[in-house]
Amino acid sequence: MADVLTFTDRGIYCPAGDFYIDPWKPVDRALITHGHSDHARNGMGHYLATIGTAPVMRHRLGEITLETIAYGQERQIGDARVSFHPAGHVPGSAQIRVAVKGQVWVVSGDYKTVADGLSEPFEPVTCHAFITECTFGLPIFKWTPEDILTQQINDWWAANAAAGRTSILGAYALGKAQRLLTTVNPDIGPILTHGAIENTNAVLRGQGVSLPDTTLVTREITHKTHPGALVLATPSALGTTWARRFGPSSTAFASGWMALRGVRRRRAADRGFIVSDHADWEGLNTAIKATGATKIFATHGYTSAFQKWLTSQGYDAHIVSTDYQGEGFDQADEAEA
Amino acid sequence: MKDFATLFTRIDESTKTTVKTAALADYFQTATPEDRLWTIALFAGRRPKRTITATRLRAWAAEVAGLPDWLFEESYSIVGDLAETIALVLPPATESQDQTLAHWIGYIKTLSTLEDDDRKAGILTAWNSLPNTERFLFTKLLTGGFRIGVSAKLITRALAKATGQDEPQLTHKLMGNWTPDTTTWEALIEADDPTADLSRPYPFYLAYGLDGFDDLGPPTDWNAERKWDGIRGQLIIRGGEHHLWSRGEDLMTDRFPEFAQLRDYLPDGTVIDGEVLAFANETPLSFNALQKRIGRKTVPKKLLTEAPVILMAYDLLEHQGHDIRETPLKDRRDILQTLITYVPKTAPLRLSVSVPFQTWDDLSTARDQSREFNAEGLMLKRRDSPYLAGRKRGDWWKWKIDPLTIDAVMIYAQAGHGRRANLFTDYTFAVRHGNDLVPFTKAYSGLTDKEFREITAWVRKNTLQRFGPVRQVPPEHVFEIAFEGIQESPRHKSGVALRFPRMLRWRRDKPVDEANTLDDLKELLATYG
DSSP: OOOSOEEOSSSEEETTTTEEESOSSOOSEEEOSOOSTTTSOSOOSEEEEETTTHHHHHHHHOSOOEEEEOTTOEEEETTEEEEEEEOSSSTTOEEEEEEETTEEEEEOOSOOSSOOSSSOOOOOOOOSEEEEEETTOSTTOOOOOHHHHHHHHHHHHHHHHHTTOEEEEEOOTTTHHHHHHHHSOTTSSOEEEOHHHHHHHHHHHHTTOOOOOOEEOOTTOOTTTSTTOEEEEOGGGTTSHHHHTTOSEEEEEESGGGGSHHHHHHTTOSEEEOOOSSOOHHHHHHHHHHHTOSEEEEEEESHHHHHHHHHHTTOEEEEOOOSOOOSOSSSOOGGGO | OHHHHHHHHHHHHOOOHHHHHHHHHHHHHHSOHHHHHHHHHHHTTOOOOOOSOHHHHHHHHHHHHTOOHHHHHHHHHHHOOHHHHHHHHSOOOSOOOOOOHHHHHHHHHHHHTSOHHHHHHHHHHHHHHSOHHHHHHHHHHHHOOOOSSOOHHHHHHHHHHHHOOOHHHHHHHHOSSOOTTTOOHIIIIISOOTTSOTTOOOOOEEOEEOOOSTTSOOGGGEEEEEEESSEEEEEEEETTEEEEEETTSOBOGGGOGGGGGGGGTSOSSEEEEEEEEEEETTEEOOHHHHHTTTTOSSOOHHHHHHSOEEEEEEEEEEETTEEOTTSOHHHHHHHHHHHHHTSOTTSSEEEOOBOOOSSHHHHHHHHHTGGGGTEEEEEEEETTOOOOSEEOSSSEEEEEOOOEEEEEEEEEEEEOOGGGTTSEEEEEEEEEETTEEEEEEEEOOSSOHHHHHHHHHHHHHOOOEEETTEEEOOSOOEEEEEESEEEEOTTSTTSEEEESOEEEEEOTTOOGGGSOBHHHHHHHHHHHO
16 A cells, blocks of 8 residues: 655655645645744745634745645645644644545644643544654653743742843743743733744734733833843843843743753853753653554654654654654744744 | 652752852751761762663663663663653652651662662652652762762852851861761751761862963962873871871772871871872883773782882871861971981982972973973962962962864764763764875864854764764864874774873864875874873
């Protein structure tokens, strides 16, 4: 039996429907799981994405031919039947289900299994083959429960505010930043945002996502105009002259990598909050099990270890080479702007 | 151990010295005296004896976490720290107890007397009753050093703040051969007894690299010496005993038994700062010869004759039982010279003679000859300077020779661990040989974070093959590799081994076919090996 999807140097390809999923080189027809720059790229002839992903794609990719689809809605493309299902990664993010002649394959894109209070929660989709990320595919990664995390961030912010320090929190512009916004307690003080984050906020507010009030950091805004503020910035903005205007401050990063003391120390931030929009070890294993799939492809992350682990658990597991980056803590994220 | 965990977290979270000092000072005022002493010992690298092997700990942790051994190892290679890996993979603790740091250290000692099964049960109980940070710290006590970015200087500053004593006085009190088992907080810190420990060394004075002659004043103010390529050491002769300390505060007395005879020739109450060198026929041997002696706790006779060592004396710190560090260098050297004239040539002690010079140009010429003497360069010391403690600017400068270099091609990359867990930072390099590439060294330092990120992104996209954690990449990038020495090595495919190789720069301008060849490398070996 022919494979429903194949792995090419342009991206994940479906021969039956003649389309690509999250391609990294220009193709005619691209199905997009979510709006992060390593999944939704420029130069495709025709895009298909969820209603929730479309605004941010238009914002970032400009003039594109983009069709939208609702979660769960089925569509026939050539000999393939496709549908999009919540991936819980960022608002609008989807897993893409592709069925050809009774064979069902699912591309996860990026996903997480815990509900973040913002993204549509992850839904397991039964399939024969599951193409999964494994950015954090090692048992050392266990995320802090949401309630404790919220407590940690609020405590940190409140302590800084009381000591006259600005709290500067580094987080990705799309997804992580908004997720943090919805969990922090806005009564502690004003919330300021870096331009890249505020742009994304505007896009999400425009599509009906409810976020607390935020103020874009402009030239005249400093710790004097906004004492005790929480500043949400992209990770690359921390430690720059931009960040210096806030006077005495405490810096923190919010990332899954913060689980590792070494990484935390390399970034030289005062605090690290262990939070990710990717699944942790437990999440990956639970998600894979829930699909009922026997064939698994690992696309990006700790692929070799994860493939070996899955094989030892009885799966027919493979590694595929892609251009996806997961939560690379060191790549500059200007693409998120 | 909650207060110790809080201290650790406060120090670990901050990059600011003031915050770290304040955290330590708070702790020194509130913790039990026993815990304070243990904390100083641990942070200064005096860990308790290892009672359970790392192999056992890994196996038990993997078992409790329900992981196959290889997956535990894979995780460990990413985290880079065994205790942290264990703390991360274990399931959450279901019990809880708060005991002092000293209690847990005693607990570990008690375990060492038990049978294997009971030890295991003891460790598992502890793991299951400690929350994350405390569990990590407990495991750290089992596995080794606490390198957490607290320098000896910082500890001293915090102690000074907490006790009201002088920093130099405290620095000296903290040196020497003590452990929390052989002394108390009262005896070590509070008591005022300068003769408490006969083996106690003085803090080493360390030099910065020379950054120009402009601020030095006239050359006549300066004494120049060879910067010998051995192990910096401090020889102490007091109370009829001798002790040899390394700069890292390791007691090396037993490793170099030949120094015992110096007790017969040097008066009691003598402390000499010098360099331990492999030495034969009045000539220093290369560092490779000394290498055989390093890391050996005891020395077989054969090695004593193959790689004899001497102390090349730089300075005299104590004379007739008096601390003379405040006496000007030129006077200290005069006394040192006189002392050494009474020592026969058969004994392993020489004066590191001054290098004569009139002008800085003379000195530059002398520096160029360093390799002929198996020296690393020159030292410049102000003739009227005191012997200071620690790394200080102004009176002492080191002027090292430029490293040897070779342009090599990167052929494998491996992710780093610890701080560099998600970056490809460890590379294998090759030189050209006909149409082949012959690997000859690894290097993992010298590039900027930005360059490491760029190469990491490139490696991810250009992996040809994986061998476990190692990725083969296309031979496209040329790097200038700097190193301090080269020697023949039958163990390596290329036939050479380098000393302290690192990346000097990324030669983006050089195509692979302009990288150096195996013949070039062999030529370096013939010249400098």
